[in-house]
Amino acid sequence: MSEPAAPATETSGLLRAYQVLATVLGFNLIFVIVAAVAQRVTEPTSWWNLNEDLIFTIDQVHGLLFMILLILIAVMASRYRWRPSMTISTMLLATVPLVSFWAERRATRAAHRPV
Amino acid sequence: MNARSSTLRLWFRPSLLGLHVLAVVALAACLAGGLWQLGAYDARQEHERADRQDVPTVPLAEVWSPGDPFDATLNHRPVSVTGTFGPASEQVWVSGRTQDGQDGFWLLAPLELSGDDALLVVRGFSPEAGEPPAVPAGEVELDVVLEPGEGSSAGLDADRVIDTVRVPTLVNELPYQLFPGFGISTTPAVAAGLPLAVTPDPDVSWTVGLRNLAYSLQWWVFGAFAAFMWWRICREQVEDIQAREQERAPSDAEPVASLSP
Structure with a gap:
């Protein structure tokens, strides 16, 4: 009775892209938070403060990748007919360190479930 | 339904x-x-704009000490200075200046402030570089707008004309410790009858x-x-x-x- 899911190859490509990006961003996010805290609590000559420019660039890359992640989640939500709460929570949880990994697992499980 | x-x-x-x-x-x-x-x-x-033009004129010593570099907050800053102009023969013409569509020169003069320290001051603008005019005698007080020193220069020629206000070049030509920047005078009394040089547009970049x-x-x-x-x-x-x-x-x-x- 349920409609067939989108073609398998395309689906797995989208899911794969999401998984890779979400995982990369999960680690990137931890670095961004650690760096932001370290810059405030360590002395001005610490590695964190001497490499302010590098860290700022990493922060910006993180922001850009996160925007792509949001778009991927939006496409997945539409393709897999996610509930709105699932879509929104997947987007929000991607911003929480460590929890983002769990959110990716959860989204992957949801994507594997038949529509 | x-x-x-x-x-x-x-x-x-x-x-x-x-x-x-x-x-x-x-x-x-x-x-x-x-x-x-x-x-x-x-x-x-707004802050940047205030830094450039809407700040009160203060004595130079409050914002800049001899030996200090020219930092960004000094850019276009109006200050008052008190000092004595060096001899008229020490003055220099700076070529390549344009004002009101007219090509011409800046009249640049060292103003001795204290000890050996001197600030280069643009007294005014002239369409031609002739015999440098006389300098006001004795101690004078004038208002200037501070500018950073300019870039590379071909050096001072025999007619005492130089193409840029490059302080490291002029420091070799003048018997003073020069501030690493210069002031554009906004006081007509020291302009030797010349029109004042126009101070650069203090436009704040949108960036x-x-x-x-x-x-x-x-x-x-x-x-x-x-x-x-x-x-x-x-x-x-x-x-x-x-x-x-x-x-x-x-x-x-x-x-x-x-x-x-």
Whole structure:
């Protein structure tokens, strides 16, 4: 009775892209938070403060990748007919360190479930 | 109820009201975030503008000491200086200046402030570089706008003409410790009858505080994304309901997976 899911190859490509990006961003996010805290609590000559420019660039890359992640989640939500709460929570949880990994697992499980 | 609920009615189903509220909150937050960053951008611009022209004229010694580098806050800063001009023969013409569409020269003179320390002062603008005019005798007080020293120079020629106000070059030609910058006089009394040199346009580049401007645009892009997501989710929900109603399933006993709680 349920409609067939989108073609398998395309689906797995989208899911794969999401998984890779979400995982990369999960680690990137931890670095961004650690760096932001370290810059405030360590002395001005610490590695964190001497490499302010590098860290700022990493922060910006993180922001850009996160925007792509949001778009991927939006496409997945539409393709897999996610509930709105699932879509929104997947987007929000991607911003929480460590929890983002769990959110990716959860989204992957949801994507594997038949529509 | 009709065979198909009107689309409008479906948009206001209770199950979608939460989404509408969330969309309004998200849009308001993004709008506020964007305005906040735009305000920060304006403040940076304003601050920069104040740094350049709207600051009161203070004695040079309050903002700049001999031996200090020329830092950004000194740029275009009006200050008052008190000192004695060096002999008229120490003056220099700076070529390649344009004023009111006329090519000409700046008359640059060392003003001895204290000890050996001297500030180069542009006294005025002249269409031609002749015999340097006499300097005011004794101690004078004048207002100048500070400018950073200029770039590479071909050096001072026999007619005491130089192409840029390059302090490291002039320091070899004049018997003073020169400040690493110069002042453009805004005091007609020391201009030897010449028109005052025009001080550079203190325009603030729009790129000052660019990061805040970019952040404010980002907030609005996020807001647009939130609005798009809201519209799309609502539309999908409504379409799902309409599809179910059209199927005319015997009952709602078989819920569509995506709509189950």
